[in-house]
Every structure is written in structure tokens, then in C-alpha cells.
Amino acid sequence: MAEILGGVFTSHVPAIGGAIAKGLQKDDYWRPFFDGFPAISEWLSEKKPDIAVVFYNDHGLNFFLDKMPTFAVGAAPQYDNADEGWGLPVCHSLKGAPEFSWHLIEHLVGADFDITTCQKMLVDHAVMVPFQLLWPDAKEWPVRVVPIAINTVQHPLPSPSRCLALGHAVHDAIEEWEGDERVVVVGTGGLSHQLDGERAGFLNKDYDKFCLDSLGPSPEALIKDTSLDIIEKAGSQGIEILNWIAARGAVGGRVVEKSRNYHIPISNTAAASLLLERV
Amino acid sequence: MHAEKHAIPGTTPFDGDMARRGYELNAMCYSFNDAENRKAFLEDEDAYCDKFNLTEEQRRAVAARDVLAMIAAGGNIYYLAKLAGIFGLSVQDLGAQQTGMSVDDFKAKLLAEGMEA
Numbered sequence: 127m128a129e130i131l132g133g134v135f136t137s138h139v140p141a142i143g144g145a146i147a148k149g150l151q152k153d154d155y156w157r158p159f160f161d162g163f164p165a166i167s168e169w170l171s172e173k174k175p176d177i178a179v180v181f182y183n184d185h186g187l188n189f190f191l192d193k194m195p196t197f198a199v200g201a202a203p204q205y206d207n208a209d210e211g212w213g214l215p216v217c218h219s220l221k222g223a224p225e226f227s228w229h230l231i232e233h234l235v236g237a238d239f240d241i242t243t244c245q246k247m248l249v250d251h252a253v254m255v256p257f258q259l260l261w262p263d264a265k266e267w268p269v270r271v272v273p274i275a276i277n278t279v280q281h282p283l284p285s286p287s288r289c290l291a292l293g294h295a296v297h298d299a300i301e302e303w304e305g306d307e308r309v310v311v312v313g314t315g316g317l318s319h320q321l322d323g324e325r326a327g328f329l330n331k332d333y334d335k336f337c338l339d340s341l342g343p344s345p346e347a348l349i350k351d352t353s354l355d356i357i358e359k360a361g362s363q364g365i366e367i368l369n370w371i372a373a374r375g376a377v378g379g380r381v382v383e384k385s386r387n388y389h390i391p392i393s394n395t396a397a398a399s400l401l402l403e404r405v
Numbered sequence: 406m407h408a409e410k411h412a413i414p415g416t417t418p419f420d421g422d423m424a425r426r427g428y429e430l431n432a433m434c435y436s437f438n439d440a441e442n443r444k445a446f447l448e449d450e451d452a453y454c455d456k457f458n459l460t461e462e463q464r465r466a467v468a469a470r471d472v473l474a475m476i477a478a479g480g481n482i483y484y485l486a487k488l489a490g491i492f493g494l495s496v497q498d499l500g501a502q503q504t505g506m507s508v509d510d511f512k513a514k515l516l517a518e519g520m521e522a
Binding site for chain 1: 415418428431432435438439440476481482483485487489490491495496499503504514516
């Protein structure tokens with residue numbers, strides 16, 4: 127039976143990728159954010175996961191508005207990164223885990239989640255920035271990956287409760303997998319930020335703290351709001367907390383918080399990282 | 406009948422109405438994932454807008470580099486960011502423009518929020 131090691135949660139602001147490319151990790155502006163990661167990287171090198179299940183949102187690299195799946199599960203042997211239009215270096219590709227992906231897909235559809243299945247799928251900064259943060263010195267990515275994209279772009283968005291339920295179904299599927307792989311769950315994006323409109327630059331420390339405090343011990347507290355309630359509290363793009371909520375569901379069970387960091391600002395974002403280990 | 410929309414100050418949720426209104430503009434911006442398309446836009450902006458059948462409202466907003474007007478015309482910020490990237494503008498530049506602040510003031514406001522206890 128596969129083992130779920132825990133969950134890693136991090137912001138995925140594109141500018142972080144730019145800072146990594148320029149080697150700015152120790153600059154005054156960036157250091158308080160990057161300081162959150164050595165503890166997580168050490169935990170990963172100690173726990174040695176084989177597979178990462180990554181909940182994220184695509185920002186117009188793989189999906190356009192012609193076809194916008196609510197939940198899309200990768201089933202590819204390899205996931206390529208590509209030019210997103212504003213100058214981030216293209217990262218090297220990720221290896222997939224197609225048999226494991228299809229097991230998840232079978233389980234999810236069996237549990238009444240009408241997902242979209244992707245045998246080809248480009249992954250954008252929402253996957254690649256976290257990978258660069260978690261495995262900063264990797265010449266080759268040390269894990270295979272199953273990306274699960276949640277629509278946070280075009281309303282109606284899935285509800286927070288549905289995202290948690292999706293995570294729970296992924297959890298059950300991982301636990302049923304007969305292989306002995308060690309699995310880490312990753313949730314990316316957030317925390318509070320808004321890029322668009324007259325309210326651009328909006329942040330909400332109180333709501334972010336509530337999210338960080340609740341995610342481990344009581345994720346149900348986060349699903350009392352609708353997605354629009356969360357946008358009101360966390361900003362238009364703060365809704366990316368849906369990825370964290372789904373990932374927390376996939377970790378399942380009880381967890382202990384091993385690491386937390388919160389820093390304002392990275393670009394327009396209240397940036398955070400969190401490590402929750404399964405107990 | 407649509408249910409009454411959940412109004413959020415200074416925010417336009419990108420719903421079905423906006424997604425329909427903005428389809429052409431967003432399609433053009435999506436094309437800017439490709440470096441050749443970015444180059445083609447810079448070489449002949451009018452012709453490039455024609456190719457994507459932008460509405461008059463969208464063309465005016467793009468010509469004016471007016472982000473709020475692009476959003477009103479159905480633009481989604483994730484796609485608009487790719488247009489901004491052509492001009493070397495970041496989301497902080499866009500934030501400053503939308504809030505009527507200088508870029509320095511906009512950045513300072515965010516830094517100040519980080520300083521508060």
C-alpha cells in the first residue's frame with residue numbers, strides 16, 4: 127500500500143521563478159520568503175517521496191477558455207513546461223506516473239467525480255515554481271508527478287467543499303494503490319492577493335492566518351465559505367486556496383505542522399509555505 | 406433567470422457573461438505564449454487585432470493600454486498579463502495603473518502592509 131507522507135503547501139508567484147533564475151534568494155526582498163524552504167527541502171530529502179500529487183491551477187498555458195475543465199487529472203508519461211509569455215526560463219520536464227494516474231482516475235470517476243483526463247498536459251509556473259522551491263539543487267526532479275488542475279479562472283468555480291471532497295477521494299485512491307510508493311501531496315498558490323480591478327493589491331492577513339491555522343487541524347472551517355466569499359476575503363486570486371484545501375483533503379487524517387512561513391509581500395501576494403506531516 | 410450576483414467592491418468575477426464578452430481579447434492574449442506571435446503583434450498591432458476579431462471596445466482598450474477598460478471588455482487578468490509581458494510590464498505595474506497609483510507608491514503600500522504587526 128502506498129504511504130502518504132504529508133502535505134507541502136506553497137505560493138507559486140511567477141516572480142519567485144524570476145528571482146531563482148537571477149539568484150536573488152538571499153536579497154533583502156526575497157530572503158524572508160525563501161527562508162521558509164530549507165526545512166521543507168530537508169524533510170523531503172529525509173522522507174524521499176517517489177510521487178508528488180500536485181493540486182494547482184493553470185494560468186492559460188495548457189487550458190484556454192475554449193475548454194475549461196473544473197478538475198483535470200494528468201495521465202501523461204511526461205509533463206513539459208513552456209513559454210508563458212513573460213520571460214520565465216523554461217524548466218526541464220517532469221516524469222509522470224501514468225499507471226498511478228489511471229488508478230486515481232478510475233477511483234475518482236468511480237466516486238462520482240466527473241473529471242477531465244489529460245494524456246498531454248503542459249504545466250505552468252504553478253507547478254514549476256514549487257518544484258524549484260522544494261528541490262532547489264535537483265539536476266533531475268527526484269519524484270514522478272500527477273498534476274491535478276482546479277479551475278480558479280472562469281466562474282462558476284468549484285466550491286471549497288467540493289475541492290475538499292475531491293482531495294478526500296484522491297486520498298482514498300492513494301491508500302488503495304497496491305504499490306509501495308511514498309507519496310507527498312502538494313498544494314500551490316495563494317495566499318491572499320488580487321491582480322485585477324480597482325482592488326488590485328488587496329491582502330488580508332487575518333484571513334490568511336485563519337487559513338494557516340485551520341488547514342492542518344480543522345480544514346472543514348475553510349469550506350463554510352463559498353468561492354465568492356473567499357474571493358471577497360482573500361482577493362480574486364486568493365481563491366487559489368482551493369488548491370490547498372484539495373491537497374489537505376488528499377493528505378487526510380491527522381497531521382502535525384512541521385514548518386510554517388508567511389511573508390508580505392512577494393510581488394502583489396501574501397506568500398506562504400506550510401509543511402504538514404501525517405501522524 | 407440569473408441569481409443576483411455577489412457584488413465584491415473593485416472586483417469583477419470572471420463569470421460566463423465576462424468570458425463570452427472577452428473571448429476574442431483573451432484568445433489574442435493566449436496566443437502570446439508563443440514568441441513569434443508576440444513579435445507579430447509588435448510588428449503590426451492593428452493587423453494582429455484584426456486576426457483575432459477584437460471588438461471595437463477591446464481594440465480601444467488595447468490601444469490605450471488601459472487595463473481596467475480591458476477587464477470591462479471581458480479581459481481576464483491571467484491572459485492580460487501575457488499582453489503586459491510584451492511591454493515588459495509586471496503585475497505590479499498593472500496594479501499601479503488600475504489603482505491610479507505610481508508604481509513606487511503601489512510597491513510601497515504592499516511593503517508597508519508587511520511591516521505592520
